[in-house]
Amino acid sequence: MSQDGHHSVVIPAPGPxxxxxxxxxHFDTPVQEFQAAKLGFWLFLATEILLFGGLFAAYFYYHDLxxxxxxxxxxxxxxxxxxxxxxxxxxSSWTMAMGVRSAQTSxxxxxxxFCALTVVGAAIFMVxxxxxxxxxxxxxxxxxxxxxxxxxxxxxTMTGSLPWFTDVHNVMVDATGAPLPHGHLFFxxxxxxxxxxxxxxxxxxxxxxxxxxxxxxxxxxxxxxxPVDLVGLYWHLVDLxxxxxxxxxxxxx
Amino acid sequence: MRAHxxxxxxxxxxxxxxxxxxxSSAMFLNVLVVLLIxxxxxxxxxxxxxxxxxxxxxxxxxxxxxxxxxxxxxHVKWDTAINKIVFLSSFLFLSLLFVFTLADQATRRIDHPxxxxxxxxxxEWVYPKPAISEKH
Numbered sequence: 001m002s003q004d005g006h007h008s009v010v011i012p013a014p015g016p017x018x019x020x021x022x023x024x025x026h027f028d029t030p031v032q033e034f035q036a037a038k039l040g041f042w043l044f045l046a047t048e049i050l051l052f053g054g055l056f057a058a059y060f061y062y063h064d065l066x067x068x069x070x071x072x073x074x075x076x077x078x079x080x081x082x083x084x085x086x087x088x089x090x091x092s093s094w095t096m097a098m099g100v101r102s103a104q105t106s107x108x109x110x111x112x113x114f115c116a117l118t119v120v121g122a123a124i125f126m127v128x129x130x131x132x133x134x135x136x137x138x139x140x141x142x143x144x145x146x147x148x149x150x151x152x153x154x155x156x157t158m159t160g161s162l163p164w165f166t167d168v169h170n171v172m173v174d175a176t177g178a179p180l181p182h183g184h185l186f187f188x189x190x191x192x193x194x195x196x197x198x199x200x201x202x203x204x205x206x207x208x209x210x211x212x213x214x215x216x217x218x219x220x221x222x223x224x225x226x227p228v229d230l231v232g233l234y235w236h237l238v239d240l241x242x243x244x245x246x247x248x249x250x251x252x253x
Numbered sequence: 254m255r256a257h258x259x260x261x262x263x264x265x266x267x268x269x270x271x272x273x274x275x276x277s278s279a280m281f282l283n284v285l286v287v288l289l290i291x292x293x294x295x296x297x298x299x300x301x302x303x304x305x306x307x308x309x310x311x312x313x314x315x316x317x318x319x320x321x322x323x324x325x326x327x328h329v330k331w332d333t334a335i336n337k338i339v340f341l342s343s344f345l346f347l348s349l350l351f352v353f354t355l356a357d358q359a360t361r362r363i364d365h366p367x368x369x370x371x372x373x374x375x376x377e378w379v380y381p382k383p384a385i386s387e388k389h
Contacts, residue, residue, distance in 0.1 A: 035333065042336045046343035053347040057354050064358060079296065086292050094285040097276075097326045104275045236327045243318045246292075251299035253307035 011223035014106045019217065021224035034226055041230045045237055048200075052241050055193050059248060062185050068174060073186025074252030076141060076171055078132065082250035085128050086242060092121025093239040096208070100232040103225035108215060111228065115212045118235060122205035129198055133191075140166030142187045190249050197245060200238045207231045274331035284325045291318050 009023040011030055027033040063070045099114030137144050146163035153160045165184035172183030211231045214220055220228050247253065295314050303310060324330040329337055 038332075039336060039339065042339045046340055049340075049343040049347060050350075053343075053350055056347075057350050060351065061354055061358060064355070083292065083296055087289060090285065090288045090292065093288075093322060093326055094281060097281050098278065101275060101278065101281070104273065233327055236322055239326075240319050240322050243322065244312075244315045247295050247299065247311040247315055251296065251311065253299065253311045 013218065014221045014223060017108055017218050018106065018221045019219055021219070030224070037226055037230065041233060045233060048237055052193070052196070055189070055196070056244065056248075059189050059193070062182075062189065063248075063252070066181055066185060069172070069180040069182055070186050070252045072172060072174070072180055073183070073190070074250060076136070076139070077190070077250050078135075079250040081128055081132055082246050085125050086246045088121050088124050088128075089239045089242050092118045092125075093236055095121065096232045096235045100225070100228050103215065103220050103228040104222060106221040108218065108221075111215050111220070112212060115208050115215065115228075119205050119208050119212075122201050122208070125201055126198065126205075129194065129201075136187070136191075138168075139171070140168040141171075142191045147191070193245055193249070197238070197241055200234075200241070204231075204235045204238050207234060274328065276325065276328070276331075280325065284321050288318055288321055 008025050009027075009030060011021040011023065013020045021030075023030050023033050027036065095114045095117040099111050099118060102108075102110035102114055133142075133144070136142055143164045143166065149163040151160055151162055162184055165187060167183060172180050172186075174180055208231055211220070211227050214227060220226075291314055295311065298310050298314070299307065301307075323340075329340065
């Protein structure tokens with residue numbers, strides 16, 4: 001009996017390695033609990049689409065204004081690393097889908113294994129991303145310590161400088177060697193989009209580790225696997241965003 | 254508990270959380286293979302010059318990949334109507350943002366020197382190297 005006099009619904013454990021799930025007392029039925037959480041999570045994912053959507057709109061706007069700047073900018077990125085990372089994320093999306101499926105069918109060890117593989121995928125992705133960022137920082141295409149330093153004007157010579165964009169190898173130039181207009185713009189968009197995406201990868205991996213703790217304790221099984229399902233949806237969203245980022249940033253059309 | 258009546262060949266568990274769809278492992282594997290093949294196609298078509306159509310082709314392939322992830326990996330195909338509407342409507346609102354942003358840009362008279370793509374960059378816009386290297 002809960003405080004307000006309702007009986008809590010208990011979903012029995014399907015086996016000795018699992019624990020029963022008690023439906024939160026403010027829900028009448030397990031179905032209601034599941035659907036309420038699921039609807040809320042889809043709403044959250046819709047806001048995520050809109051968050052990245054604004055950045056994609058910025059990309060298309062400036063790509064249209066300075067197509068050559070974007071073309072040359074994209075050529076500075078290693079498309080092979082981008083393609084490897086795309087495959088890593090697609091594979092990890094598959095392991096996550098299999099992890100949710102294993103939870104749905106009360107296969108504890110398989111759920112743990114697939115979740116662990118997904119975290120490994122997240123780690124590989126971030127390690128590759130780290131080396132990409134490191135190379136770009138060394139080439140002065142975006143210098144992380146100066147990322148938030150604005151445009152600085154030297155009043156004596158009336159020249160400006162952007163401390164986070166120094167382009168040490170002079171790569172942002174057109175065929176004649178003349179500087180491209182707004183050469184920093186592509187990298188501003190690249191680093192903003194991939195850093196926010198990378199943050200989602202890290203948060204996603206953390207959530208999967210958290211869910212694995214519950215799986216290990218036997219809390220998630222055929223009768224109740226909601227958290228595994230929701231974390232899985234979050235992870236697929238991370239993959240979904242990258243599917244668009246890869247061709248737009250690494251293979252600038 | 255709702256009764257289950259499905260004949261799409263997938264397994265279904267009569268679970269306490271309600272109406273659930275458990276997809277087959279084979280289906281997930283097929284989707285993964287198609288996604289990986291489409292990634293190779295994405296790289297392949299980027300090597301061919303179709304002019305402005307390259308962007309359209311790239312986005313078309315990405316949309317097909319995204320649809321596969323949404324429908325199968327995210328289980329939207331078997332989700333409730335309200336969840337489908339909530340998630341898919343975000344793409345509708347996103348298209349409003351894109352349409353109005355790009356319509357504005359396409360119809361705007363961009364003749365300010367700053368906006369002219371082919372304009373020669375003036376000295377002021379070139380970031381002086383010495384000023385930077387002194388700081389490092």
